[in-house]
Amino acid sequence: MSIYLTAIYKKVVHGYIGFIEELPGANSQGATIEEVRSNLAEAAALIIEANRALAQEEVVGQDVIREPIQIEIAP
Template identity: 45%
Template sequence: MRHEFSAVIERDGKWFVGWCPEIPGANGQGLTLEECRQNLAEAIQLILEDRREDALRGAPADAIHEVLQLA
């Protein structure tokens, strides 16, 4: 699994509304299914970037900071 997240998408009138169960607060919407997917992907990316920045604020200046890649 690499950079994979679940997307739950429902129809609400003329809108598609989606959320990601693994990332609380990640929601998206769109008039088309693709628009909803793209909006949700952007929300996931923004939340993860914000959480990383927030978490690193408390790291000591001399700490080793690496990025791990999961296969």
């Protein structure tokens, strides 16, 4: 599954920092933009996986419906 989010990068003294606009907590840093880009993608995936696990734990034993959702966002 692929989703598209917006990464913001900023040049700092020792390289770059980055964050994802739509995903609070997805922040990273790196010596090069390629490094911060890779680190940021990993951070985002970990946050999504952790949130999914927490949500699943919260509804254990409950009658729920789980389905994929497609969201259209204007640029």
